[in-house]
Amino acid sequence: MEHPLTTEPPLTTETPETAEVSSAIQTKQKNTRRTALIQKAVIYFLLTIWALIVLFPFYWMVLTSVKSYGAYNAEHIPALFTLSPTLQNYVDAFTTVPLVGYLLNTLIFTAATTILMVAVSVLAAYAFARLEFRGKNLVFTLFLSLMMIPSELVVITNFVTITNLGLRSTFTGLVLPSVTSVFYIYLLKENFQQVPDELYRAAKVDGTSDLKYLWKVMIPICRPTIVTITILKIIECWNSYVWPRLITDDPAYYLVSNGIQEIRENGFGRENIPAMMAAVVVISLPLIVLFLCFRKKIMSGVSRGGLKG
Amino acid sequence: MNERKNKLISEKNHKAWLYLLPALLFLIAFMVYPLIDVLIYSVEEGYNFASQTYFGVGGYNFSYVLHDPYFLQALKNTFILVVITVPLSTILALLISTGLSSIKPLRDLYQTIYFLPYVTNTLAVGLVFMILFQKTEYTDGLVNLVIHFFGGSSVDFIDGPYWAKMFVLCFYTIWVVMPFKILVLTSALASVNPDYYKAAKVDGTPKLRVFTRITLPMISPMIVYLVITGFIGAFKAYSDAVALFGTDLNAAGMNTIVGYVYDMLYGDSGGYPSYASAAAIILFAIVLTVTCINLLVSRSSRK
Numbered sequence: 142m143e144h145p146l147t148t149e150p151p152l153t154t155e156t157p158e159t160a161e162v163s164s165a166i167q168t169k170q171k172n173t174r175r176t177a178l179i180q181k182a183v184i185y186f187l188l189t190i191w192a193l194i195v196l197f198p199f200y201w202m203v204l205t206s207v208k209s210y211g212a213y214n215a216e217h218i219p220a221l222f223t224l225s226p227t228l229q230n231y232v233d234a235f236t237t238v239p240l241v242g243y244l245l246n247t248l249i250f251t252a253a254t255t256i257l258m259v260a261v262s263v264l265a266a267y268a269f270a271r272l273e274f275r276g277k278n279l280v281f282t283l284f285l286s287l288m289m290i291p292s293e294l295v296v297i298t299n300f301v302t303i304t305n306l307g308l309r310s311t312f313t314g315l316v317l318p319s320v321t322s323v324f325y326i327y328l329l330k331e332n333f334q335q336v337p338d339e340l341y342r343a344a345k346v347d348g349t350s351d352l353k354y355l356w357k358v359m360i361p362i363c364r365p366t367i368v369t370i371t372i373l374k375i376i377e378c379w380n381s382y383v384w385p386r387l388i389t390d391d392p393a394y395y396l397v398s399n400g401i402q403e404i405r406e407n408g409f410g411r412e413n414i415p416a417m418m419a420a421v422v423v424i425s426l427p428l429i430v431l432f433l434c435f436r437k438k439i440m441s442g443v444s445r446g447g448l449k450g
Numbered sequence: 451m452n453e454r455k456n457k458l459i460s461e462k463n464h465k466a467w468l469y470l471l472p473a474l475l476f477l478i479a480f481m482v483y484p485l486i487d488v489l490i491y492s493v494e495e496g497y498n499f500a501s502q503t504y505f506g507v508g509g510y511n512f513s514y515v516l517h518d519p520y521f522l523q524a525l526k527n528t529f530i531l532v533v534i535t536v537p538l539s540t541i542l543a544l545l546i547s548t549g550l551s552s553i554k555p556l557r558d559l560y561q562t563i564y565f566l567p568y569v570t571n572t573l574a575v576g577l578v579f580m581i582l583f584q585k586t587e588y589t590d591g592l593v594n595l596v597i598h599f600f601g602g603s604s605v606d607f608i609d610g611p612y613w614a615k616m617f618v619l620c621f622y623t624i625w626v627v628m629p630f631k632i633l634v635l636t637s638a639l640a641s642v643n644p645d646y647y648k649a650a651k652v653d654g655t656p657k658l659r660v661f662t663r664i665t666l667p668m669i670s671p672m673i674v675y676l677v678i679t680g681f682i683g684a685f686k687a688y689s690d691a692v693a694l695f696g697t698d699l700n701a702a703g704m705n706t707i708v709g710y711v712y713d714m715l716y717g718d719s720g721g722y723p724s725y726a727s728a729a730a731i732i733l734f735a736i737v738l739t740v741t742c743i744n745l746l747v748s749r750s751s752r753k
Contacts, residue, residue: 184549185556191546192563194625198578199566201592205581219592265473274466287481293686293708294734297491297726298484300715321476351465380571382689387716398573398689402697405577414581421574432569436562443568443630444637 202425206230206418213415230419237409240420242393243400250385250396251378253316258374259367262326267355269326270333271341281330288323292383300387310391319384325370328445332366333359369442372435379428397424491727504724511728520713521729524705527691530616531623531706532684539624540676543631548661550632551639561636568629576693579622583607583694608694615695615704623690627683631676638672639665674748678741685737688712707733 205213207226234240268274269281299318308314336359344354360367382398389395395403401417401424409416432439491497492512496505515521550560567575583593585606594604605611607618642665650660666673688708691699699705700713707729713719714726 181553184552188546188549188553188560192560195563195566195628198575198582198625201582202575202578205578214588217589218595219589261472261476264469268466268469272466272469274463277466280470284477287477290481290485291682291686291734291737293711294488294730295481295484297711297715297723297730298487299480301487301723302479302484317476318480321473321480323477326473376569380573382573382692383712387712398571401571401574401577402692406696412586417577418581421577424574425570428569428571429566432565433562436565439569440561440565440633444633 199425202418202421205415206422208415210413210415230413230415231423233409233413233416234419234423237416238400238404238420239392239395240400240404240423243395243397244423246394247379247396249312250315250319251375253312254319254378255371255374257316257320258322258325259371261320262322262329262370263355263360263367265326266329266333267351267359269330271355271359272351284323285327288327296384296387299384303388308388310389310394312394314388315385315394315396319378319381322370322374325374328370329363329366332363336362365438368435369438372431372439373442375431376428376439400424488727488730491724492731494724497722497724511724512732515725515728515732518725520700520705521707521710523700523703524707524710527616527619527704528685528687528706531620531687532681534616534620535623535627536677536680536684538620539627539631540673540680542624543628543635543676544673546628547632547635547639548665550636561632564632565629567626568633572626572689573693576622576690579618579625580608580694583618585610609702612703615702618694619691619704622694623684623687626690627680631680634672634676635669638669642668670748674744677748678744681740681744682737685733685740707736 204221204223207228207230208216208220208223209225209227209229212223212225269277269284296318303309303314303318306314308317340358341354344358349357380398381396385396386399386402389399392400392403401420404417404420493507493509494504495508495510497503546564550557550564553560582591584591585594585604585608590598590604591607593607597604605614607614646664646668647660650664655663686708687706691704691706691709695702695704697717699709700719705713711726711729711733714722714729
C-alpha cells in the first residue's frame with residue numbers, strides 16, 4: 142500500500158540542530174534497546190538456573206539407574222554421564238523386589254478410588270446444582286465448611302474404625318476413606334450450574350427422567366471438568382502415602398510410596414542405589430507421561446485450587 | 451392441583467436426597483464422625499487401645515504431649531521449616547513468575563519444566579535428593595563435591611549435624627511446593643489488566659515502580675492466598691521428611707508435628723490414639739491461629 146504523502150517533499154527541512162537532536166534520540170533508543178536486551182538475557186539466565194535445579198534430580202535419577210552396580214560403587218567422584226549404560230538395574234528392580242505388585246496395587250487403588258469419587262461427586266453435585274429440596278443451602282454450607290477440616294484430624298479415628306472393622310490390609314480399607322472430596326463436589330456443582338435451565342425444562346417436557354438428563358446432557362457438557370477432577374484425583378492417589386502406610390502392614394498390599402520406602406529400608410539385601418533409582422524411575426514415569434499428555438488440563442485444574450497432599 | 455404439586459415437590463425432595471446419599475454417607479462416616487471422635491479421644495485419659503477402656507476425663511493427654519521431648523523437638527522442627535520455607539518459596543515464586551511473564555519464546559517450555567515436581571511422587575524423588583546430599587564410605591556425594599570445589603569441607607546432610615539436615619529438608623520442601631506457587635502467580639500476573647501497563651508506559655514510569663505500584667497491588671490477593679495455604683501446608687509437613695530421613699524420624703531428630711501424630715498412632719511407638727488426638731488438635735489450633743493472624747494482617751494492610 143502506497144502512502145499518498147510519500148511523493149510530496151518532507152514538511153520539515155533538516156537544520157544541523159534538529160539533526161543533532163535526532164541522533165541523540167537515536168543513541169538513547171539504542172541504549173534502552175541494549176539494556177532491554179541485557180535484561181532479557183539476565184531473565185533467561187535466571188529462569189534457566191531454576192529449570193536446571195528442577196530438572197537435575199530427574200537427570201540424576203535416570204543416569205544413576207543406568208549405571209551398573211559395580212561402576213556406581215567404584216565412583217568415588219560421581220560421574221556426570223556414563224558411557225556404558227545398562228538396563229540390568231531395571232531387571233533387578235522388577236525381579237528382586239515386588240515392584241510389579243506395588244504398581245498393580247497402586248493401579249487398583251487409584252482406579253477404584255477415582256471411579257467411586259467421580260460417581261459420588263457427580264451425583265452430589267447434581268443434587269446441589271439442579272434439584273430442589275428442603276434445607277439445600279444449609280447442607281451445602283455444611284459441606285463447604287468440611288473443606289477446612291485437615292485430614293490429620295480425622296485420620297486418627299478412621300484408623301481406629303478401619304482397624305476395628307478388620308479391614309486393615311484390604312483394598313476396601315484403603316479405598317473407602319480416600320473417596321470423599323468436598324472440593325471436587327464444589328467444583329462440579331459450579332460447572333453444572335452453568336448449564337442453561339432451558340435444557341432441563343425442555344427435557345422435563347419431553348418426559349426425560351432426572352437420571353437420564355444427568356447422564357445424557359449434564360455429563361457430556363461438563364466433561365472437561367470431570368476429566369480434570371479425574372486426573373487430579375489420579376495424581377493424588379498415585380502419590381498418597383500416609384493413609385496406605387497406616388493401614389497396610391502386609392507388604393503384599395503396599396502402594397508405590399510405601400513400596401519405595403520398603404525398598405529403601407530392606408530393599409535389595411545390600412545397598413543397591415542404581416537398582417533403587419531404577420525403581421524410582423518406574424514409579425515416577427506413569428505420572429510424568431500423564432502430565433505430558435494432559436499438560437494444559439492439569440495445570441488449569443491445579444491453578445483452580447488443587448493443593449498437593 | 452395444589453396437592454398434586456406438593457406431592458411432586460416432596461417426591462423430588464426425596465429423590466434429591468437419594469442423589470446426595472452416597473456423598474453424605476462417606477462424609478459422615480469418614481469426616482464428621484471422626485471429627486467429633488477425635489475431640490473425645492483427646493480428653494479420655496489412659497485410653498487402652500486393646501480393651502478400649504479409659505480411666506477418666508481431663509486434660510492429661512495435652513499436658514503429656516506438651517511435655518514430651520519428642521513433641522517439643524517436632525514442634526521446633528516444624529516451626530523452623532515454616533519460618534524458612536514459606537517466605538523464601540513465596541518470594542522465589544514471585545521472582546520466577548515475574549520473569550516468566552516478561553518473556554515470550556520458550557515460556558511454555560519453562561512452565562512445563564517448572565511444574566514437573568508437582569506430578570512426582572514425593573517419596574520417590576526424595577530418594578534422589580538423599581543420594582545427592584548423602585555422604586557414605588564410598589563417596590561424598592555430588593553436593594559435597596561442589597562444596598569441595600568451592601573450598602568448603604564436606605558435610606553429611608542426611609545423617610550429620612542438625613542444621614545440615616534442616617537445610618536439605620527446607621531445600622526439598624521448597625523444590626516440592628514451588629510448582630503450585632509459580633502456577634498460581636503466573637496466572638494471576640496474566641490476569642492483570644494490560645491497560646494499566648500501557649498507561650504506565652505512556653507516563654514513562656520506571657519498571658520497578660510499575661512492579662511495586664501496579665503489579666504487586668493487583669496480585670496481592672493471590673499472594674495472600676499463597677502465604678496462607680503455604681503456612682498450612684508447611685505446618686503439615688511430613689512425607690518430605692520421611693523421604694529424606696526414613697520412617698524413624700524421632701531417631702533422626704527430624705520429626706514434624708504430623709509425624710509425631712502418626713508415630714503415636716502406629717508403628718513401634720504407636721497405640722496411643724489419645725496422645726495422637728491431643729497432638730493433632732494442638733496442630734489444628736496452631737494452624738487456625740496462624741491463618742487468622744494472616745487474614746487480619748492482610749486485611750489491615752489493605753486498608
